[in-house]
Amino acid sequence: MDQVTGMATSGTGHSRLADFREITKVRLALSVVFSAIAGYFLGADSPEIGALALLSVGGFCMVGASNAYNQIIERHLDAKMHRTKNRPIPSGRMSVALALTIAIVMTLVGVFLLFLLNPKTAFFGALSIFLYVCVYTPLKTVTPLSVFVGAFPGAIPFMLGWVAATGEFGIEPGTLFMIQFFWQFPHFWALGWMLHEDYKRGGFKMLPTGKRDTGTAVQIIMYTLWMLVISIIPVFGITGSLVLSVPAAVLIFLMGLVMLWFALRLYERRDRKSARSLMLSSVTYISLIQIIYVLDKFIMQ
Template structure:
C-alpha cells in the first residue's frame, strides 16, 4: 500500500512539474536566462555569484510569468492548433485559475529578485512582462506588426544582464538590445513560415506580408544583414565599454554570414525544411555569438 501511495505521489509530482515546465516554456526560459547571464558577464567589473543566481532566478520567473499569462489569454486559440492543443490549459490538465495564480506568483518573485539587484533591472523586467502579455499577445491576431512589438521584450534579456551588473543603461546595453532585437525577425519569421498553416488555424498573423512569399523572405534577409552589422559594431570602438577584438568580430561575422546563406536558401527554395534550417541556424547564432562576446572579454 505504501509503495502504491508513493508511486502515485511521485507520478502526481512528475505531472505537476511537467505542466509547470510547459506553461513556463522551460527551454525558452532557460535560453533567456542564458542571454541575461551573458549580458551580466559582459557588464560586470567583478563577478558576484549571488547576483548571477538572483538574475537567473528572477529572469526565469519573469519569462515563465509572461508565458503563463500568454497561455491563459490564448487558451481557446491554443486548442485550435496542433502544436499547442496539448498545453496544460487547453488539454484540461491545469485550470485557468491555477495558471493565473502561477503567473502572478512568478511575477512577484521575479520582480522582487530583480529589484534586489537594482530597481532599473526590475523596471525593465516588468516592462517586458507588460509588453509581452498586454500588447504583443492581443496583437498577434490583429496584425503582423505584433512581431515588431514582441521583439522589444524579446530583446530585453541580453541588455538586462548588463543593467543588473552596472545599474546603468547606456550605449553598451543599448547595443546588446539592438543585436537581439534584429535577430528576432529572421528567427521568428522562419518559425512563422514553418508553422504558417497551424498559426492560421488560431488566427495568428506572424509573417510580415501575411504570406510565404518573396516579400517575407526579402525582409528576413534584410533584418539578418542588420543583425550582422550591429553584432560587429563593438569592434569599431563606438560602443563604450562594450568591446570586440578583430578575431572575435571575424568569427561573429562569419557566423552571421552562415545564417544569411540559410536566408538566401529560403529565398531560393521557399519550403518548410529550409525555413527550419534557418530557424535552427538562428538559434545557434545567438547562442554562439554571446559565448564569443563573453570569451573575448575575458581573454
Template sequence: MARSKSSTVTPSVISDFKEITKMRLSLSVVFSSLAGYLLGVETIDIKTLILLALGGYFMVGASNGFNQIIEKDLDALMNRTKNRPIPSGRMSVTSAFVISSIFTLLGIIILYTINKQTAMFGAISIFLYTCAYTPLKTMTPIAVFVGAIPGAIPFMLGWVAATNDFGIEPGTLFALQFFWQFPHFWAIGWFLYEDYEKAGFKMLPTGKQDKGTAVQTIMYTIWTIIVSIIPVFGFTGKLQLSVVAAILVFLAGLVMLNFAIKLFKEMTSKAARQLMLVSVLYITLVQIIYVIDKFI
C-alpha cells in the same frame, strides 16, 4: 496501487509546470541575461548572478503563463499547442493565473534586490509581452515587432544588472537581439504557417509565405550581422570586441545569411526550419564569443 498512481501523477504535474512556464525558452532567456551580466561586470558577484538567473526565469515564466491563459481558446485550435496544460484541461485557468502572478511578484522583487532599473525593465518586459504582443498576434504582423522588444530585453538586462546604468552598451546588446528576432520568428511563422492560420495568428510580414517575407528575412539578417560587429569599431563604450572575435561573429552571421538566402530560393518549410535552428545557434554562439573575448 497508491504508489503507482502518485508516480504517474507527479511527472505530469512537473511536465505541466515546465510547459506553462516554457522552461526551455525561459532557460535560454536566462542564458542571454547572464551573458549580458558577464559583459558588463568588472568583478563577478555570484550572488547577483544567481539572483539574475532566478529573477529572469520567474519573469519569463510569468509572461509565458499569462500568454497561455489569454490564448487558451486559440491554443486549442493548433496542433502545436492543443496539448498544453490549459487547453487540454489538465490545468485550470485559476491555477495558471496563481502561478503566473506569484512568478511576477517573485521576479520583480528578486530583480529589485539587484537594482531598480533591472526590476523596471523586467516589469516592462512582462507588460509588453502579455498586454501588447499577445493580443496583437491575431490583428497584425506588427506583433512580431512589438514582441521583439521584450524579447530583446534579457541580453540588455544583464548589463543593467551589472552596472545599474543604461547607455550605449546595453543599447547595442538590445539592438543585436532585437534585429535577430525577426529572421528567427519569421522562420518559425513560415514552417508553422498552416497551424498559425487555424488560430488567426498573423506572424509573417506580408501575411504570406512569399518572396516579400523571404526578402525581409534576408534584410533583417543583414542588420543583425551589422549590429553584432559594431563593438569592434570602438564607439560602443565599454562594450568592445577584438578583431578576431568580430571575424568569428561575422562568419557566424554569414552562415545564418546563407540559410536566409536558401529560404528565398527554395521557399520551403524545410528551409525555414533550418534557418530557425541556425538562428538559435547563431545568437548562442555570438553571446559566447562576446563573453570569451572579454575575459581573454
C-alpha cells in the same frame, strides 16, 4: 475531472511538474536566462555569485510568468492548433485559476529578486512582461506588426544582464539590445514560415506579408543583414566600454554569413525545410555570439 480545480484527478506528481514546465516554457526561459547571464558577465568588473543567482532566478520567474499569462489569454486559440492543443490549459489538465496563480506568484517573486539587484533591472523586467502580455499577445491576431512589438521584450534579456551588473543604461546595453532585437525577425519569421498553416488555424498573423512569399523572404534577408552589421559594431570602438576584438568580430561575421546563406536559400526554395534550417541556425548564432562576446572580454582584452 475535478470540478473545483479543473485538473485531472488522476494526474501524477510527475505530470503536474511536466505541466508546470510547459506552462512556463522552461527551455525557453532557460535560454533567456542564458542571454541575461551573458550580458551580466559583459557588464560586471568582478562577477558575484549572489548577483548571478538573483538574476537567474528572477529572470526565470519573469519569463515563466509571461509564458503563463500568454497561455491563459490564448487558451481558446491554442485549442485550435495542432502544436498547442495539448498544452495544460486547453487540454483541461490545468485550470485557469491555477495558471494565473503561478503567473502572479512568479511575477512578484521575479520583480522582487530583480529589485534586490537594482531598481532599473526590476523596471526592465516588469516592462518586458507588460509588453509581451498586454501588447504583443493581443496583437498577434490583429497584425503582423506584432512581431515588431514582440521584438522589444524579446530583446531585453541580453541588455538586462548588463543593467543588472552596472545599474546603468547606456550605449553598451543599448547595443546588446539591438543585436537581439534584429536577430528576432529572421528567427521568428522562419518559425512562422514553418508553422504557417497551424498559426492560421489559431488566427495568428506572424509573417510580414501574411504569406510564404517573396516579400517575406526578402524581409528575412534584410533583417539578417542588419543583425550581422549590429553584431560587429563594437569592434569599431564606438560603443563605450562594450568592445570586441578583431578576431572575435571576424568569427561573428562569418557566423552571420552562414545564417545569411540559410536566409538566401529560403528565398530560393521557399519551403519548410529551408525555414527550419534558418530557424535552427539562428538559435545557434545567438547562443554562440553571446559566448564569443564573453570569452573575448576575458581572454582577448
